[in-house]
Amino acid sequence: QSALTQPASVSGSPGQSITISCAGTSSDIGNYNLVSWYQLHPRKAPRLIIYEGSKRPSGISDRFSGSKSGNTASLTISGLQADDEADYYCCSYIGSFSLIFGGGTRLTVL
Amino acid sequence: QVQLVESGGGVVQPGKSLRLSCEASGFTFTKYGMHWVRQAPGKGLEWVAVISYDGSIKKYSDSVKGRFTISRDQSQKTLYLQMNSLRADDTAVYYCAKDPHGLVTGYPPDYWGQGTLVSVPA
Numbered sequence: 001q002s003a004l005t006q007p008a009s010v011s012g013s014p015g016q017s018i019t020i021s022c023a024g025t026s027s028d029i030g031n032y033n034l035v036s037w038y039q040l041h042p043r044k045a046p047r048l049i050i051y052e053g054s055k056r057p058s059g060i061s062d063r064f065s066g067s068k069s070g071n072t073a074s075l076t077i078s079g080l081q082a083d084d085e086a087d088y089y090c091c092s093y094i095g096s097f098s099l100i101f102g103g104g105t106r107l108t109v110l
Numbered sequence: 111q112v113q114l115v116e117s118g119g120g121v122v123q124p125g126k127s128l129r130l131s132c133e134a135s136g137f138t139f140t141k142y143g144m145h146w147v148r149q150a151p152g153k154g155l156e157w158v159a160v161i162s163y164d165g166s167i168k169k170y171s172d173s174v175k176g177r178f179t180i181s182r183d184q185s186q187k188t189l190y191l192q193m194n195s196l197r198a199d200d201t202a203v204y205y206c207a208k209d210p211h212g213l214v215t216g217y218p219p220d221y222w223g224q225g226t227l228v229s230v231p232a
Binding site for chain 1: 160221
């Protein structure tokens with residue numbers, strides 16, 4: 001199964017909002033409400049920022065929000081801050097105890 | 111707080127074996143499934159394997175099936191990944207990660223370790 005499709009890069013200025021899409025199929029995103037989003041900073045452990053499509057773990061800013069429409073999930077970051085500059089990955093359950101990740105999106109805060 | 115600490119990475123020649131470990135703390139290890147996920151240099155995340163909370167379920171990605179084995183030692187609160195017949199394209203940072211729900215296996219993980227680097231020269 002191919003990786004979920006994310007844009008390679010997005011950018012925005014401080015204070016602005018950006019949205020990262022994650023396109024899948026009816027076998028993954030479209031079939032399960034089990035999409036998570038992760039933030040990766042260099043030399044740090046990946047951090048969960050959204051789970052089950054739109055839920056935020058404790059301690060994650062409400063500037064991060066997730067949604068899903070059909071076979072595509074989206075992550076929106078509002079009020080961009082310098083520290084948001086990182087790589088972002090979506091991940092979906094695909095059944096049979098297995099997972100698939102997106103190709104990753106590099107966010108640049110201008 | 112949840113902590114996952116990987117170890118065992120290093121440089122290994124093609125065709126050889128390596129075993130990675132992941133020591134867990136801060137949660138009831140025996141109640142959660144665990145994953146291995148890797149990231150090759152300059153590439154994205156790739157799911158590798160999962161094991162259920164009791165070790166009864168093990169699943170692998172097609173790229174490692176038959177070469178890698180996931181296991182766990184409940185008394186030591188440690189997850190393992192035995193990697194055999196290593197190839198250059200196995201070069202990656204390997205992360206262990208925890209299932210978010212107790213007694214349910216395979217959902218996208220919540221907590222991750224910082225990873226350990228495995229290098230297999232071409």
